[in-house]
Amino acid sequence: MKAQQSHLPEADKELIAAIIDRDKKVFELFYKRYYKQLFAVAYRYTGHTQTAEEVVHDVFIMIWNKAAQLNIQQSMKSYLFRAVVNSALNILKKEKTDAEKHNAYLSVQDAAVSESTTQDEMEEEVLRGLEEALALLPEKCRQVMYLSRFGRLKQKEIAEQMNISIKTVKNHLTYGFHKLREHMEKRKTMVRALIFLILNAL
Amino acid sequence: MKQSETNEAMIHSLIIEDLEQTISAEDKVKLEEWRNASAVNARTYSDFADIQLNLDKLYHRNGYDPDHSWTMLDQKITSTEQERKTFDNKPGYGKSFWIRAAAALFLISTAGYFLANRQQYQVVDTTENSAISKLVLPDGTELALNSGTIIKYDKKNFSRDRKLILESGEVFIHVIKHDGNQFSIDLGDVEVKDIGTSFNVTKNDSHASVVVEEGKVAMIHDSGEEVLLSQGMRGIFYAGSKQLEKQHNKDLNYKSWLNKKFIFNATPLQQVAIQLEKAYKVPLIIEEDNLKLKKLTAKLHYQTLDSALEVISASLQCKVTKAQNAYVLSGSQ
Numbered sequence: 001m002k003a004q005q006s007h008l009p010e011a012d013k014e015l016i017a018a019i020i021d022r023d024k025k026v027f028e029l030f031y032k033r034y035y036k037q038l039f040a041v042a043y044r045y046t047g048h049t050q051t052a053e054e055v056v057h058d059v060f061i062m063i064w065n066k067a068a069q070l071n072i073q074q075s076m077k078s079y080l081f082r083a084v085v086n087s088a089l090n091i092l093k094k095e096k097t098d099a100e101k102h103n104a105y106l107s108v109q110d111a112a113v114s115e116s117t118t119q120d121e122m123e124e125e126v127l128r129g130l131e132e133a134l135a136l137l138p139e140k141c142r143q144v145m146y147l148s149r150f151g152r153l154k155q156k157e158i159a160e161q162m163n164i165s166i167k168t169v170k171n172h173l174t175y176g177f178h179k180l181r182e183h184m185e186k187r188k189t190m191v192r193a194l195i196f197l198i199l200n201a202l
Numbered sequence: 203m204k205q206s207e208t209n210e211a212m213i214h215s216l217i218i219e220d221l222e223q224t225i226s227a228e229d230k231v232k233l234e235e236w237r238n239a240s241a242v243n244a245r246t247y248s249d250f251a252d253i254q255l256n257l258d259k260l261y262h263r264n265g266y267d268p269d270h271s272w273t274m275l276d277q278k279i280t281s282t283e284q285e286r287k288t289f290d291n292k293p294g295y296g297k298s299f300w301i302r303a304a305a306a307l308f309l310i311s312t313a314g315y316f317l318a319n320r321q322q323y324q325v326v327d328t329t330e331n332s333a334i335s336k337l338v339l340p341d342g343t344e345l346a347l348n349s350g351t352i353i354k355y356d357k358k359n360f361s362r363d364r365k366l367i368l369e370s371g372e373v374f375i376h377v378i379k380h381d382g383n384q385f386s387i388d389l390g391d392v393e394v395k396d397i398g399t400s401f402n403v404t405k406n407d408s409h410a411s412v413v414v415e416e417g418k419v420a421m422i423h424d425s426g427e428e429v430l431l432s433q434g435m436r437g438i439f440y441a442g443s444k445q446l447e448k449q450h451n452k453d454l455n456y457k458s459w460l461n462k463k464f465i466f467n468a469t470p471l472q473q474v475a476i477q478l479e480k481a482y483k484v485p486l487i488i489e490e491d492n493l494k495l496k497k498l499t500a501k502l503h504y505q506t507l508d509s510a511l512e513v514i515s516a517s518l519q520c521k522v523t524k525a526q527n528a529y530v531l532s533g534s535q
Contacts, residue, residue: 024276031275039265049264050505057275064279127263130256149257156225176213181249191327 011189019067031060034077038084040150043086044134059083078161079169081151085143125191126184133183137176140164143174217247221254261373267524270508271486296313324357334460339366342378343385347371348459349483372404374460377417392439392446395420401431402456412437413456421446441490464502464510471496471518471531482507493520493533 008016018026035056042052059080063070072079137145143162147153148169155173159166216233219225225233237247263273328335328351335347340360347353351371358361366375367388377385377396387394387403389410394403399417404410412421414431421437422428429448431437436451459481464473471479472494477485484507488494496518504510511522511529521532 028272028276034263035268035271036265039271040261043264049266052264053266053271053274055276056271060275061279061282065282076330122533123259127256127260130253148222149254150261155222155248169213170215170218173218174211176212177218177250177253181246184253185247 007015008072009075012072015076016067016070019064027060027064030076034080037151037153038080041081041146042084044131044146044150045085045092051091052088053085055084059087074160077153078157081147081153082161085147119125126187129184129187130180134176136183137179141172141176141179142172145176148173213243213246214250215249221251232270256368266508269524270506281333321353323354325352325354327352333515339364341385343525344376344378346374346460348373362504368403368410370405370407372402372459374437374457375402375404376400389439391424391441391444393422394437395422395458402460408441410441413453415457421448422424462503462505462510464500466488466498466502468497470494471498474498474514475531478507479511487525487528487530489532490528493518493531496520 006013015030017024019030038056038059039052042055043049046052062083063080069076070079133144134142140162143159147158147161148155153161155166155169158164159169162169213233213236216225216229216236220230220233233247237244264272320518325476326335326337326347326351330346333349337345337347339345339355340357341364343364345366347355348371351373352369353371353373354367354369356363362383364383364385366386375387375396377399384394387396388447389403390404392410394401394412396417396419399419400415401417401419402413402415412419412431413436414433416433417435419431419437420428420432421439423439423444423446425444427446429437429446431448434451436449436456438449439445440446440447446479454467455463455477458464458477462481463482464474464477471488475488479486498517500513500517502510502513504513511531514520514531515522523530523532
């Protein structure tokens with residue numbers, strides 16, 4: 001293990017030592033502990049189940065293969081989320097055209113809002129609107145929202161990871177929620193207007 | 203104006219803390235008072251709570267079951283390690299080459315030519331693997347090995363004698379065009395000679411079978427009997443009767459162990475389960491006899507068994523539950 005990793009929490013040191021010793025059981029528990037949150041964050045960036053799964057897998061494969069050489073600044077948890085976000089952002093950069101296509105898809109969905117009738121479809125519509133609103137947030141704010149709501153990280157953990165103050169994390173969160181609310185409100189108004197138009201046309 | 207914006211931001215921050223359940227008792231009282239002060243405030247709180255609820259719903263979507271996701275990751279790790287081992291075992295690469303070279307010298311000096319001659323064979327055994335192993339032969343021919351497969355080839359003389367020995371198991375082969383001699387597979391009593399192609403080969407105690415995906419293949423028995431197989435044909439050699447047969451391949455899913463693509467046409471669920479088990483390496487238990495006989499017509503192309511079972515569950519109106527290391531299909535949803 002690298003000498004500069006002596007600052008790590010005891011549990012992280014033990015974890016790294018177990019991975020170096022090829023202890024699959026410990027690695028499996030470590031994986032299962034963070035999988036859902038990491039996947040949820042990766043999925044927000046990639047918008048694709050298989051790609052998000054691969055992003056998470058690649059980070060863990062890298063940790064399994066190179067545990068002895070990892071340069072972990074704060075903690076293994078923080079390292080994981082940083083690696084997943086960076087890896088997902090790199091994929092996005094590479095697949096910029098695809099992301100544009102994804103946005104085009106979202107705008108098409110926007111126009112199709114009146115199609116929904118059943119309870120399930122309405123809920124689907126709301127969730128799609130929420131994903132869309134999240135994607136429209138400014139980059140840093142979006143990252144804070146993703147790490148907080150999908151990564152389930154505490155405000156302090158996000159502040160440490162992104163190297164910003166807790167106050168800034170709070171500001172991003174309130175701004176994020178405010179914008180999501182505004183966006184959802186707009187969609188609701190649009191749906192009401194469409195229903196009104198449909199009913200009048202009958 | 204600025205003051206009211208600051209107040210609003212502070213209240214929003216308290217709502218978020220409340221939703222995160224990290225709010226202090228004092229702030230909680232403050233927030234309650236604010237909520238009760240007006241209908242507009244109560245609505246703002248309720249909107250934030252709604253957003254949180256829907257974010258939670260998004261959180262639970264799309265991902266795989268952690269156990270299943272781990273199985274996939276474990277397979278990737280095992281497969282990478284296997285590939286690395288194979289790479290290390292090639293002459294000229296890594297420490298193991300020198301260890302092997304030393305071992306070979308020792309064997310020559312102590313056990314004579316026979317053992318040294320054996321040493322020139324590269325043996326790949328995937329008996330312990332749950333994942334598919336991919337391998338490239340010295341001439342560039344690509345192999346995908348199902349688990350439980352043993353192959354070997356003469357690594358020293360491969361450029362002169364492009365022969366692969368399939369001891370047992372299943373392998374999909376894509377032969378790279380080569381100016382040298384013909385690629386062949388030794389299946390014991392029969393030999394398969396390739397004429398530029400891709401094909402699937404299986405061998406077990408009772409029979410050896412070849413299904414041609416592309417190109418042409420000749421299957422030749424020791425007696426000189428020969429069948430020529432073209433695209434879509436299957437050749438079978440029965441070990442007991444020593445019979446060599448050629449037929450149209452009716453098994454649309456012969457390669458599903460590799461590509462996870464299945465076509466089922468009114469196939470009884472019991473048969474479907476056997477095929478899925480083989481491809482995904484996870485046991486499937488069907489609880490009721492009448493469910494075993496239900497027929498499935500579907501095209502499935504999923505990397506995960508969960509997704510495939512979701513489609514089956516919806517098509518046949520049955521329930522899928524996960525037991526320890528297995529999936530159980532039962533009658534009612």
